[in-house]
Amino acid sequence: MSPSSSVLEPEDGEPFARVHRAHYRGFVVDAPSVLPASLHDDVERAFDDMRSRGEFTHDVVSAGNKVSTTYVRRCLLGEDGMTYHYQKLRLFAQPWRGREAYEVVRRLNETLTRSARERCEKLGGAFAESECEYNVTLINYMETEGESEIELRNEEKFDLGTTSVSWHSDSSLRENSTVAVYHTYEAPERKDWRVALRALNAECEVLCVPLEDKATYYMCGEFNATHHHAVLTGSSARYSSTHRVAVVAKDTFQYIKRRCIDALAIVPDLERENKPLDAKQIQFLADVHREVEFQWIRMFHLQGEAHAAWHDTYWTRKIAELTEAWDRMEACFRVILSKLKRSSRSPESPPRAYAMLLYALKTVKELRDEYTKRTKASAYASLPPSQRPVDLPAYDNTSPLPFELKPVIYFLEEEQNKV
Secondary structure: OOOOOOEEOHHHOHHHHHHHHHHOOOEEEEOHHHOOHHHHHHHHHHHHHHHHOOOOEEEEEEEOOEEEEEEEEEEEEEOOOEEEEEOOEEEEOEEOOOOHHHHHHHHHHHHHHHHHHHHHHHHOHHHHHOEOOOOEEEEEEEOOOOOOOOOOEEEOOOOOEEEEEEEEOOOOEOOOEOEEEEEEEOOOOOOOOEEEEEEOOOOOOEEEEEOOOOOEEEEOOOHHHHEEEEEEOOOOOEEEEEEEOEOOOOOEHHHHHHHHHHHHHOHHHHHOOOOOOOHHHHHHHHHHHHHHHHHHHHHHHOOOHHHHHHOOOOHHHHHHHHHHHHHHHHHHHHHHHHHHHHHOOOOOOOHHHHHHHHHHHHHHHHHHHHHHHHHOOHHHHHOOHHHOOOOOOOOOOOOOOOOOOHHHHHHHHHHHHOO
């Protein structure tokens, strides 16, 4: 029976079917029999193997001023260099070409890519143009209300019961891309996990759909953007593998590596003894320096030593490359400061260079203060020590600039006043 008159379930018959056709047409469920039994078995073993190795962890995310721990444990797999950004946290994808368990997930991804394309073509219209080339999957391990270390919330608006994931749309996805969700239960006979669906642009009933073990559901085309969904907690633990076409414009290692190469290419010009400082070059260097520090290096180490160890085969080396580039940018800023100090004694001092560097350093100081405050949030106290933030990149007496930039900013303002 539906929890309220504003919620429909399949057992409601024609009213459910009518509302589904009118407002939820992009939501499609495949029975377990659509996929080969051998793939189901391999995926189940792969997920269990990953969990036994401690690869599913709680994320600590930030929304507004609130830092909190996710209710579910997660890990991200995908193409080389892929990341996924949500709620001020960057997840780094473990490449799925490597360990046997990851290769199984890659096979599942390829299978769901083909299936999603078939479902969208069958729906026709704009759905047929949807992107289905999945480049990441966010795999969730969801515990029951009694097992979860973190207290789960009740869905109060429609009285749907306990939620493992509350109302949301998946973020950081390509426009008009389809999401595929494959899931499996620890106790297959318990078929009481459900997904709730709510239309954002229409006044209609909420749909509440029970999920059979090893079924797959698709949110085709723009469905994810025009609807919210929530996951309602069942009575046995559940894995869900959510396959996505994540945005790549600014979220791949290849992107940020190219940015670093471009920034380092202008360093010789900025450091040349007799060459006037160019404010636009300083701005570009500062933008890349800030991006690589706060969106990549600190995001990686924010997730702890265990996270770094898990990513040892790929990402630790990539982050080391980015840190080396960042170090070189820090050294360049030190040279720029020296050049500005000398230029303050010259009638041809560059006021725009002063202003640009001051703005850059003040912005970095604010972001470092914000980052430090975040690392001290109580949400981290509930995590094992190996999953708490690591203070990197490191600073010592040999660093070109200090971590605390207040004295440097004061010095630069004093020099600017001499101009």
